[in-house]
Amino acid sequence: MTPSYGFACTEAGAPMKPWSFERRDLREDDVRIEITHCGVCHSDIHQARNDWGWASYPLVPGHEIVGRVAEIGSAVSGYKVGDKVGVGCMVDSCQECPSCADGLEQYCENGMTQTYADKDRRDGQTTYGGYSDQIIVRDKFVLRMPESIDLAAAAPLLCAGITTYSPLKHAGVGKGHKLAVVGLGGLGHMGIKFGVALGAEVTLFTRSPAKEAEARALGVTNVILSTDEAQMQAAAGTFDFILDTVPVPHDLNPYISTLKRDGTHIIVGVIGPLDPPVSGVNLILGRKSVIGSLIGGIAETQEMLDFCAEHGIACDIETIKIAEINEAFDRTVKGDVHYRFVIDMASLAETKQAA
Incomplete structure (x- = not known):
């Protein structure tokens, strides 16, 4: 297993707080990503507070993830260590149904695997999101970030975009x-x-x-x-x-x-x-x-990122430290943000020192 560190909530309505946990070991078709930034989506708040009734705890939110490749599995050829990459709302799908065949993994007829608060379709482990130091993802669900794009401002593109x-x-x-x-x-x-x-x-x-x-x-x-x-x-x-x-x-x-x-x-x-x-x-x-309409498939999401780079489009953001996440949740609910919070994950180190 791979020791990881992030912020989680342990029950509905509980505040987000530091949490050490384990991710799976790297598979041959996996990419391990060191997370630099993660956007704060309103759905993170809905899940953390179990507004929709299907949350599972402990819950590490975050599906607007950007960072750099830290390690690749033996069968991965499309990425190398140091590449700027992103991960959106899903980390796997069946790859066999008509929707997956059409590049519409978000409509997978056997159910896409969500980035957090879901079950890995191979080993049944809980998926944990991007409010953390790293994430391990199947290579087919990793997105390449254009060189010209600012990683912090690009994070919300992976959901809001x-x-x-x-x-x-x-x-x-x-x-x-x-x-x-x-x-x-x-x-x-x-x-x-x-x-x-x-x-x-x-x-x-x-x-x-x-x-x-x-x-x-x-x-x-x-x-x-x-x-x-x-x-x-x-x-x-x-x-x-x-x-x-x-x-x-x-x-x-x-x-x-x-x-x-x-x-x-x-x-x-x-x-x-x-x-x-x-x-x-x-x-x-x-x-x-x-x-x-529900998000987009992997190919279309890559198309969107390239379109944003070509047209100079980014999300308007306010960068925060991870320790400010509970305040950011409250402000998001009040509409007090223009227009997205993005967590600078370098601030995780500060919470470790304070612990």
């Missing part, structure tokens, strides 16, 4: 399209950046008038206050696509009314029932669609 890039690419968003993004947070600001880079005219739907200046700085053409009925009615039949990043149940019907005929409302934030229900009339009368 691919979660918004994948549905926009799948839908074919590009020049001549009008795209609206609902919500300006970790996902929303990346959706805006990708939409602009793909050539669409981008509008932000927000409940906060204070968001207008920062949205325009990101490249949006228009800002619509979703609580203003007159503004919403004026936008009726406007958009080809809506990218909805809001992570809690909310009324989709007013937004769907702003879609053109054959328009598509894409959900990437809500995990759970839609409440209130979507009106069938609203869909039928304009042949409109409501679809969902």
Whole structure:
């Protein structure tokens, strides 16, 4: 086994605190990565607090992982020690089902293996995430970080980035399209950046008038206050696509009314029932669609990273020390971050010295 050190929570609602644990020994197709940075995703908080009801403890969160290769297995040929790499939301899949064959491992019909709070499909050991000093991952699920990319700012691309890039690419968003993004947070600001880079005219739907200046700085053409009925009615039949990043149940019907005929409302934030229900009339009368999307496959995630390097796209971040993680959780829940926290894992050494 491989001794490791990180931060974990031991039960729902418990604070994150230092924890020593063991990872598996290196397999022939594994890559051991020394973690330099790890993004803080809102889903880390949901899992740590068991908001979704399926968390297992002790739990080491973190699925926006970047670092450098420290060791490779005997069968690994695509990476060498020192390479800049990343790991996202999954670390394995069956590699045999139709979805895996199509490069859509996130939809693996036998269940992808999540980066943390899951079971390794070969030996059944618990998977632990990136709030730690190192991680050992099957080489097929390691991503190459472009040389020009800043590792800290790139970390959230491995979740927030691919979660918004994948549905926009799948839908074919590009020049001549009008795209609206609902919500300006970790996902929303990346959706805006990708939409602009793909050539669409981008509008932000927000409940906060204070968001207008920062949205325009990101490249949006228009800002619509979703609580203003007159503004919403004026936008009726406007958009080809809506990218909805809001992570809690909310009324989709007013937004769907702003879609053109054959328009598509894409959900990437809500995990759970839609409440209130979507009106069938609203869909039928304009042949409109409501679809969902989950991250992206490994090949598409690599494509996204290369696209970001080519277009100078990165996540707007605030770097923190690992000892500040509990405060960062609370601030994230309050929306007090622009737009993602990223942990500098060099700060782990400070917690060891203090122990």
